[in-house]
Amino acid sequence: MTAGDFFVDALGNDANPGTKESPFATIEAARDAVRKAIAGGMKEDIVVHIGAGNYFVEKTIELDDRDSGRDGRAITYKGAPDLGTRIFGGRRITNWTKLNDKEFVAEVPDLQQHFMLYENDQAANGGIFHTFQDAPEGNWKREGTRLIYHPRNLPIENQILVLGTAKDVFSIKGRSMEQIAGNIVFDGLHMIGSDFAPEWKKGDSYASNWDGEYDGKPWGGKTLCDSVIAPDMRHGQFYIENARNVVVRNSRLYGAGFMGVMFNRWAQECRMENNWIENAGCNGLFFMGWECGRGPFKTVAESYVNKKHVVRNNVFHDIGRFSNYGAGMYFNFSGDNLVEHNVFHGITHYGVTLKGWRPRLINAFYSVNSGATLENPDKIAPYDVQELKLYGEYVVTEANQGAEVLHSRNTIVRYNDMSQIARSGDDMGMISMWGAGTGNVWEYNACHDGVNTSGWDHWLHVLFNDDGSHLATVRGNIVYWITGGGRSRAIMAKGNEQLNIYNIIADCDLSAAATIGPYIEQAHHMVWSNNIVAAQIQTLYEGGQGTEKVGGEQRPILKAAEKNVYFYQPLDRAEPSSPGAEKIQQQVTGRNKAKGIDADSIYADPLFDRKRPWWDAHYTEYLLKPDSPALKLGFKQTDMSKIGIQEGFPFDLAKIIGQPAGKTRKAADFSRIFKNRITNQQVRSRHGSPLYRNSWTRYNGVDFGEGRRTQFRTRLEWVAPKQTFDKTVEGATVNAMELGDDWRPIPYWEVSPAYNEKGKTGPELFEVAFAPEKEPDAVKWKPVIEPLVSRATVRHPLGVVNCDVVNGENNANSAAYMRASLYAKSGGKTDVEIRGAHGVKVWLNGVQVFSQLGNVGNSKRVDMTFKKGWNQFLVKVVQDDKPWAPAMQGYGNFWATVTLHYIRVGGAFLVPGLPGNERFIDPHQGAAVEIRLDAPDGKLIGTLPFKQNTCKIEKTTGRHDLFLVFPNENVQMMDWFRFE
Known part of the structure; x- marks a missing residue:
């Protein structure tokens, strides 16, 4: 502590001198005192000690070059130990009255201008991975000036309920690129929340449109171009612009509406060290320099203004709550940075991403500055356009690839x-x-x-x-x-x-x-x-x-x-x-x-x-x-x-990644998943079937505390009696293959004998109709329900049908046919990829939908409409006019495959040949979920029966890795769970 230090306490008074004995009440008062103290220069570092307690920042705390360290000295805003300094980016709401048995209501005159709510140090429900059907605790809504909330904890008067009102909590912004703020340190602060916006701009951080002024001119609703976020989205709990050497360390940044930290335009040599960044609305950190050719610069070198940052030894957890394109760190036209020794877990799109404009689009995007609307950017030449000199000097060429203006x-x-x-x-x-x-x-x-x-x-x-x-x-x-x-x-x-x-x-x-x-x-x-x-x-x-x-x-x-x-x-x-x-x-x-x-x-x-x-x-x-x-x-x-x-991180990583057992948690918020997948923030199987037998999902570090939790609760979808199909093929029963969210070839086919005509080559057979086109019932069809292997041991993926292999090989100048049936659950239109050699025709439900001779090995896409129920494919394949040769690599000259998006027809059943016979299978009536500790076969503490959503668990204390095991194929989906 030095003679120049200042003190803030939530119970202080801004009329005080800011000493340890008589502290200020607000951070703003301390800032003003610092500005006055350093006006004549600095001979020592200054620390603003912010005492333990709750601070409610309704409007942004602004610091500029007049509030910055100088003469080689720094100014530090230092929190109390153990994150005792809790800075909320909003206004505390206290005027609650009971609305019904579950909900409370408060009058908030400016409610419609704000979009975030926090209870204690946790955000209210809403957003990706934070919406829980049939679990209303934490839900809230706005009705005019009425804020309605279902609290997680009671009594409500003992909870800290905060409405986010500040989009930026701290703004560190020099008055210009010549009057730089900086040499400011934020150390040991617990930042909780900030305001958001009605909705993230369409296109997220990819291609926002902008109606206001941009780059010094009216923008008129044109696109800002790829990766450029709209100016009204550039916010953070810390907003940094025209600043150098701003340090945020040893702090928790929780629940930012936009970013944890926004480094906008001119920002250099800043450091993020030993922080815990969680639940940011879009990105943990966003670094946004100037795009190619834009900004108030005369040379390319001058335009490189966002650079040389260090991000070290931080944890980024649960990022992208309101953005499908969220990132732990997003660098856009920002370079020469160092990102090391960080942990990233639970992020919607990227851990770290570096963006700019790809070289062939630089000219097109830059032309927007002069009024282009970019309806067809490919019409603007990508290279050597002399009239599109960036900063009056730089021309993008095929050789330079725009490297000097791509600053990431x-x-x-x-x-x-x-x-x-x-x-x-x-x-x-x-x-x-x-x-x-x-x-x-x-x-x-x-x-x-x-x-x-x-x-x-x-x-x-x-x-x-x-x-x-x-x-x-x-x-x-x-x-x-x-x-x-x-x-x-x-x-x-x-x-x-x-x-x-x-x-x-x-x-x-x-x-x-x-x-x-x-x-x-x-x-x-x-x-x-x-x-x-x-x-x-x-x-x-x-x-x-x-x-x-x-x-x-x-x-x-x-x-x-x-x-x-x-x-x-x-x-x-x-x-x-x-x-x-x-x-x-x-x-x-x-x-x-x-x-x-x-x-x-x-x-x-x-x-x-x-x-x-x-x-x-x-x-x-x-x-x-x-x-x-x-x-x-x-x-x-x-x-x-x-x-x-690495050494020096002040928080318990296990507590960050782990969760209290009593917290409602998305099942998709996994640490590890075996056999199944995640879709729509739920655990589902890979192909639309029930969760696979003995599949499991792992959750590290679940804290059961002293063992008060006695019940497991979850939201599941159960497997209903299952429709399926089968058919008898060569005396054996073949079950239909069910495909849902897949892009893969039709797996099962029947294949005809090979046909030829004396004196005709394979291509000349393309228009010759053989028995499968005229009398299919008279044809001896061969089923193909396993991957084919040629005599040369070339293995074909299931669904790639080599008519030469099926017919004993040695075929040349021949034609053959394949047929299969697809039961579409809802019907609909989808694109179908057709590949093969040498010529291929396709009929769907008796109507020819594709015909091409030669060059079918490259994929061809055709839109096809499927009716609900059975649809029948007939495919004709002809060889080229070459002599027979074994296929040593690839599939030779007598094969075909048909691939489609099954989900676009509601999912499908596939059988070889003609349609199959319908039947129904009852789901397994045994255990639905086994609740195990520390291993897939670890201690069993509870078993959830079929068609139940709760079960008792054995007393469990301390922190464990939780395994939810699905022993029988009777669960369709798991949404969320908690222990009560």
């Missing part, structure tokens, strides 16, 4: 622990960038426990370098316990010279390890080397082959792919000898023989030095044994002791 660059994201991210939305990743700029590094992060929450086969990448982010390094990351369908992969590589090395992808269930190659922007000369892939995958990676034409020359997609170790490892570590393992081993062997990319990679067990059971995998499980084949190939191990929170 040179940011290092390392040693972070990320889990349960991308829990709402689509096309997302744990670490992501799009149009970000060059030189970003993602290294030594642990990314785990994620599941595709949109369509099971939609896009999900864990490390997601999307279009137009070049010269990136993805190194030494550990990706594990990630599950998803046909477009779920660990890494997306879509940038020039992206380096992917020394990464581990293990204990995942994905379609492939990576997607490698260009889409809209350039992506060439990439490297995929010295990685370990030990997971349940269907193919090594998508893409990577060939070249792309840039600047008149062909450039390789992959410059190098070598010394990788591949191994097929099921999630539950079952014995990896299976058709899946054979398929991956064949792919590796094929690369070895082809002598191209991955020619010296190997298929081998990488020999992890595992210490835990399979269900308890942790990133420390992926240290390699000394005799690992990966080490022999030059693999470099990550120092795992540096991952996640």
Whole structure:
């Protein structure tokens, strides 16, 4: 303590001198005293000691350059120990009267201007992962000036009920970019809440429209362009602009309406250290610089004003309450930052994302400044437009890729622990960038426990370098316990010279390890080397082959792919000898023989030095044994002791990620999930069926306290008597396959014999009608209900029908037919993908809907309308005019597959050939949920019977990992649970 220190106490008086004995009552009074004290300069640091108690900030506390440290000294606003200084971003409401047995009402004249409510240190219900059907405690509503609330705790007069009224609680903003605020520290504060807005702007942080003034001119309702949020959305519990060296440390930032901290425009060298950031409405931290060509600058160099921040040793938990695009950290035109040793858990879209404008759109977006409406941005030339010089000097070219104006660059994201991210939305990743700029590094992060929450086969990448982010390094990351369908992969590589090395992808269930190659922007000369892939995958990676034409020359997609170790490892570590393992081993062997990319990679067990059971995998499980084949190939191990929170973090991480047993919790707020998935914030199966037998969901660190909780309560949907279909095929019963939220081929078919005509080639048979078109009942159809394997051991995925293999091989210049029946639960229209070789015709319900000869191997999409009930497919396939040859790789020249979105027809049943017979199956009447501690087969403390929503539990004390196990397939969905 120095002679210049000031003191604030909730029971003080602003007429006091602000001493320890006679403190101020408000932070504003202390700020004014500091301003007066430092007007002539600073000879020592100043600390404002804010005492324990509750402070209600109805209007923003503003600090500018006159309130800032100077002469090498800092001003610190320091809270009481143990988060005793509680700063609410709003007004306390006390005039409650009883409305009915459950609800209370208070008159609030300006209620319609405000949108957030808090009880004690917890937000009232509402938003993503915070809405609980049939659990009304915490619900609230606004009716004119009447605020109606169902409190969680009684009596209501003993609770602290606060209406959010301040969109920014602290604003640290210099008066201009020349009058910079800064050298201000906020230490040990407990920030609770702030106000929000009626709704997040349409398009979220992607493409807001703006009616007011922007960039010094009327904007007239035009788009602000990708990744640019509207000015009235740029708020935080701490708002920072025109400021340098602002530090927030050792603080809890809870329940911000918008951001925990908003770094807007000119903001440099700020630090976030040892903080606990939870339940932010959109993003934990948002860094928003100036977009390409915009702002009051004369040169490109001048426009780079948001940079050099450090975010270290923080926890980001439950972020994105009002935004499907929420991020722990969102960098937009902000670069040269360091993000390290943080924990991210429970975030709607991204852990960390770096954004900008992808190079081919910079000119189009910049042209909005001069009045363009961007109805078709692709009509504006992407390169070499001399009349579109940014800042009067810079022209975007194919060679420079706009790198100098894409400021989200040179940011290092390392040693972070990320889990349960991308829990709402689509096309997302744990670490992501799009149009970000060059030189970003993602290294030594642990990314785990994620599941595709949109369509099971939609896009999900864990490390997601999307279009137009070049010269990136993805190194030494550990990706594990990630599950998803046909477009779920660990890494997306879509940038020039992206380096992917020394990464581990293990204990995942994905379609492939990576997607490698260009889409809209350039992506060439990439490297995929010295990685370990030990997971349940269907193919090594998508893409990577060939070249792309840039600047008149062909450039390789992959410059190098070598010394990788591949191994097929099921999630539950079952014995990896299976058709899946054979398929991956064949792919590796094929690369070895082809002598191209991955020619010296190997298929081998990488020999992890595992210490835990399979269900308890942790990133420390992926240290390699000394005799690992990966080490022999030059693999470099990550120092795992540096991952996640390090020494100095002042809070108990287990209490942050864990929850009190009595708190109502979304079942989708998992720590780990086995077999099932999350959709609409609920636990459901992957394909619309009941929750899988012996599947489970894990919740770490549930605190049962002293053991007062005696009952488990949940909201479930039960399996009803189930409609299904079967049919007899060759004397055996074949059950229909039910598909729901899937994008996958029709799995079951019947296949005709091969037909040919003397003197005609395969293509010439395309218009010849054979028996299946004229007399199908006379045809001897062969069922295909298992994956086909050729004599050359090429394994075909279920639904890929090779008519040559079905008919004994050796067929040339032939035609064949396939038929299947689909029962649509509701009917409807969907696009259908048709692939095959060499020519394919498709009839649906007797009407020809597709016909193409040649080039059907590339996917073709056709809109088709399905009626409710049975729909019948007939597919004709003809070969090309080549002699027969065995298919050593790929599927040869006599195959077809039909793929569609089954959910768009209400879900479907599939049978081979003609329609099946309807029957109903009663659900299992046994236990619905087993409540276990610390392991999937751990201590059983309760069993929830079928069609009940409560059950008794044994007395349980202390903190435990909770496992909710589904032993029988009689639960359709779990929404939320709590212990009472």
